[in-house]
Amino acid sequence: MKEGKYNLLIADDEKEIRDILRLLLEGEGYELSIAENGREAIDLASDEIDLYILDVNMPELSGFMAGAEIRKRYEAPMIFLTAYSGESDKVMGFSVGADDYIVKPFSNMELLMRIKAVLRRSERGCAKGLAGKKSKLLFQDLALNLENQSVLRQDEVIPLTHTEFKILELLVTHKRKIYTLENIYQSIWEENAVGDSTIMVHIKNIRKKLGDDSRNPKYIKTAWGRGYYVEE
Structure with a gap:
């Protein structure tokens, strides 16, 4: 968390999706780091990121591969966005460290609820560990x-x-x-x-x-x- 705000990293190769997420999440008071592909997401990953939101189907480096690399160094929760709802995709996502999995198309309300729920669980888990x-x-x-x-x-x-x-x-x-x-x-x-x-x-x-x-x-x-x- 930076200056009292959660810092989210979003990676999606579709500019329209990035723009929509930027408007939505900045409007909710989140600080954002934006990546256009999996490699950029890895480069932008840091201890200051509170939540990663990664699109699965990105060129060069998929969200799964980027997530697996990020998970080697950082423990912040991770949400995958995907157009596929099959169980095999969920198994892959969870196996590389996902905390949640959202199927496109999704509503703004659903995304916000999932983000808040994941952050709440993560924050509660840390607080429980400290106290x-x-x-x-x-x-x-x-x-x-x-x-x-x-x-x-x-x-x-x-x-x-x-x-x-x-x-x-x-x-x-x-x-x-x-x-x-x-x-x-x-x-x-x-x-x-x-x-x-x-x-x-x-x-x-x-x-x-x-x-x-x-x-x-x-x-x-x-x-x-x-x-x-x-x-x-």
């Missing part, structure tokens, strides 16, 4: 550090995104409680589920990063037809 009464959660052979939102297994750091970490933290904090997809969505996003496969994609990515077999999971269990949970 947290308990800075670490232990679960089986995993150690969840609530201050820097990292997961450690022995000497191995498991790189989860902010949203993936919050889902795992939710389940570990309430062991044996079965959470439906709607329960998880409402707990993390603090709004009603949008009816897509977002949570399932996140669970799939968490399991993959933890090396968990979905058919015989060690960490996140499936209560068929009901939801997900963890045991002691």
Whole structure:
């Protein structure tokens, strides 16, 4: 945050989209950094950026590739814009560090709500880490550090995104409680589920990063037809 304002980086190769987003977001009081492609987005990335909004289908370097490079150095949340709504695209986006995924065309109100929700979750997570009464959660052979939102297994750091970490933290904090997809969505996003496969994609990515077999999971269990949970 710079001078009390959130700093957003927008990358889109369509000038019309960039101009619309500039008018909309500056009108809402956000500071903006504008990139015309993925390479410019990487060059403009910095610790001062509070949120990245990246178009997926950009020439030279896609939003996914740019996001993956940015995520290697910076932890600010990331939203992808795309014309495709397929699950494979969402899996790709979330796997490279996305916190949300918006399908074009979208309304101005939807975009603003998603931005505010992602920033609110990120800010709340940081505040919780700074003021947290308990800075670490232990679960089986995993150690969840609530201050820097990292997961450690022995000497191995498991790189989860902010949203993936919050889902795992939710389940570990309430062991044996079965959470439906709607329960998880409402707990993390603090709004009603949008009816897509977002949570399932996140669970799939968490399991993959933890090396968990979905058919015989060690960490996140499936209560068929009901939801997900963890045991002691």
